Amino acid sequence: MAISTTELKQKIIESLNLQDITPAQIEDEAPLFGAGLGLDSIDALELVVMLEKHYGIVIKDIEEGRPAFRSVRTLADFIEARRPSA
Amino acid sequence: MSARFPVITGQGVIAAPGTSVDEIWQAIAAGTCGLKPLSLFPSPRYGQIPVGEITRDLIALGAPLRASRSDKLAWLATRAALQDAQLDPASNADRIGVVLGCSVGGSYDSEKFLVTLLKKNRMRPCATRFHECSAPVDLIANSFGCYGPSFAISTACSSGGLAIATAADLIQSGAADVVIAGGTDSLSRTTWAGFHSLLLVDSQGCRPFDAARGGMSFGEGAAVLILESEEHARRRGAKIIARVTGWGASCDAHHATQPHPEGAGALAAMQAALRRAQLPPGDIHYINAHGTGTRDNDVAEAKALKAVFGATVPPFSSTKRVFGHALAASGALEAVVCIEALRRQQLPGNPGFQQIDPAIGLAPVTETRAAKLAHVMSNSFGFGGNNAVLIFSQADVTPQTRPTPVQPAHVTSLGTILPDAVVERETQWPLPVEKVTVHACGPFADAGTLNPIQRRRLSRLCQMAILAARRAGRPDPSQRVAITLGTGFGSLDEGAIFLENLIAKDEAEPMPTRFPGSVHNAPAGQIAIDLAAHGMNSAPTADEISFESALWQAMNQLACDEADEAFAGALDELNKYPLYLGKRWGVWDQDNLPGEAAVFARLSQKAAGPLARITALRLGRFRQPFDANAEARWIADSIHLASAAVIVTGAQGWRKFDSRYLDVVAELNRIAPQPLTQQTYKQDCGEFPAASAVGFARAVTIAKERGCGVLLYTLALRGGKAVCLIEP
Secondary structure (H helix, E strand, O other): OOOOHHHHHHHHHHHHOOOOOOHHHOOOOOOOEOOOOOEOHHHHHHHHHHHHHHHOOOOOOHHHHOHHHHOHHHHHHHHHHHOOOO | OHHHOEEEEEEEEEEOOEOOHHHHHHHHHHOOOOOEOOOOOOOOOOOOOOEEOOOOOOOOOOOOOOOOHHHHHHHHHHHHHHHHHOOOHHHHHHHEEEEEEOOOOOHHHHHHHHHHHHHHOOOOHHHHOOOOOOHHHHHHHHHHOOOOOEEEEOOHHHHHHHHHHHHHHHHHHOOOOEEEEEEEEOOOHHHHHHHHHOOOEOOOOOOOOEOOOOOEOEEOEEEEEEEEEHHHHHHOOOOOOEEEEEEEEEEOOOOOOOOOOOOHHHHHHHHHHHHHHOOOHHHOOEEEOOOOOOHHHHHHHHHHHHHHHOOOOOOEEOOHHHHOEOHHHHHHHHHHHHHHHHHHOEEOOOOOOOOEOOOOOOOOOOOOEEOOOOEEEEEEEEHHHEEEEEEEEEOOOOOOOOOOOOOOEEEEEEEEEOOOEEEEEEOOOOOOOOEEEEEEOOOOHHHHHOOHHHHHOOOHHHHHHHHHHHHOOOOOOOOOEEEEEEOOOOOHHHHHHHHHHHHHOOOOOOOOOOOHHHOOOHHHHHHHHHHOOOOOEEOEEEOEOHHHHHHHHHHHHHHOOOOOEEEEEEEEOOOHHHHHHHHHOOOOEOOEOEOOEEEEEEEEOOOOOOOEEEEEEEEEEOOOOOOHHHHHHHHHHHOOHHHEEEEEEOOOOOHHHHHHHHHHHHHHHHHOOOOOEEEEOHHHHOEOHHHHHHHHHHHHHHHHHHOOEEEEEEEOOOOEEEEEEEEO
């Protein structure tokens, strides 16, 4: 089952405490870090915790997650590929 | 004044590889990895990862029973160092100070309060007794009888280095003849899981500078140096082991946890230390690198080394695989490694290194080997971009450092966040509900000036700190700015949230954003980023004299011309744990309410039209039983009593302590040429360790408005004291 990017955005907003942002304001392809939402390396670590909590994906090295954290789209694809089969 | 050069006459250590300097050196010489799986506390998630844990029974080694693990480590190292220096503190007790780096404090022990509460639903209030990072300093000073200036420095992983640098400042300024200086930190659940949550730990044990390195390794320990003025050491015929000839501090002002990618702050601190030692880079024969083994640190540090030393970087190594990274103890342990390298004329090896990383392009000393060494350097860097660098030299080297007595400083502005309401607070989960009346700050009208993305990650304490600093005014970008921010409790909210979550969920969902905010120097580091302040960034902690300790460091930085301007301040926040425990212990009553505040004084030596001038400042400790007459004489000896018309004290309505202040004021009025009127401040801001900063702000206002000298006198519960004279 493909994961919904809206649901994923909601989880990103919750885990990163992005108080004034709604899922509709985040584009699927827009960069999450740097210029985009302006997130930084500590936010990436928070996403690592979120991935484990909600999707059971364990990341032990931040380099492993780096390509996945480019945008909501890449993150959704990453979860798709790595999610433990039920 | 050449006699004021700081020399080292004793050392003591305790760490995973051993409990004596010889044992530690044997591990260095053999290139031993001191790391093993954790046994100190259960860690369901990370228990198999190697760590530098001390497995010896500390009580059997002689440590005091009623103390935290960090306290015990510091005590054992101090006993060994005093023995090595053959120094009996009683011989000159008033001139012996204590400055220790400490960032974990009594957390390992106080965490048991939450573990038993959450897991067994039982209350163990006594577990929190030695929580503060200043506790090791009070234990050492009280148990060995030292009555000179004493405070702890809590700047995470650079604490030990910065403590030794500050001790050297105390000696060179003439504030002390001897300082027991170093660092201590035990393992704790918070720091252990915290660094894991930041994905900074190498599961195979750290491999500093190696191409395949995967992060740091944890450790614990304590190391203590006896720093002494050369004159004092010669007078008592002590053997001089080595000298501290250079020391420098800086701040990256870049990020809460990551180093500046080009190592800009590390570079500035190394250059400051070289400048202080008046040595060209080519005279440094060895560098004990910070070298944690994280990708970012080692690359940034190598870049900084190349920037300082050019094409010929001296032999360097990291000894972190021998000890593990013992946080605040690290800089002190590595100082001992440097001193032993000088004594034994050996270059320490770098266990864990196998292959050059192209991103680093430098290879450390692989195995310990003989070399001719006259001057060596030790690097310590920490969270908040906090950097401290020390240079040690052979005993027979003639040092070039200058004497630097602390000079009067101008207060150019104040920035304050003070309580604006007396309200009732209820303590919450996991504590039982208890109502406590408090003096509370906020909401802050100017909080909207913080950028929302930035604000999202800032604890309330950090917001208070930044806003108070901004209210003091932004410094000109051309100025070199030092920030010294005292705190008694540190970031209690962040630390508590992180730990509650950790224990309740058995390490399952650690909170990487909360952990960096839980260190004592998080607010000072955030201010540095906000104000682009690259000078010394210190977070001293010393109970009720935390502010005065920060003030001393700030005035010293100005006197040494290490900064053009300094922001000296202090802050503490209301937190449910002290509210609850204080209520249970009967500390809080209608005359003594808990409070909070953040206060900054902006200082400079050159300003025109200042609010007031600080003309004298002295730190010390009082003796038991309390002798008001002796205290009055100490004050008269420290400042020009005839200049003061008002005395501002920390009296708070708590009878046991207030009587001390009242007695001292009465004694002072017997010897003062003009009567002193007493003013107090805690009735307005409440009780908290940093409250004397509020008293300072009041003293500045009185001095300006009435045009008279004002004396600020503060006593700390566990023995510290400070006196400061503020004149128009």
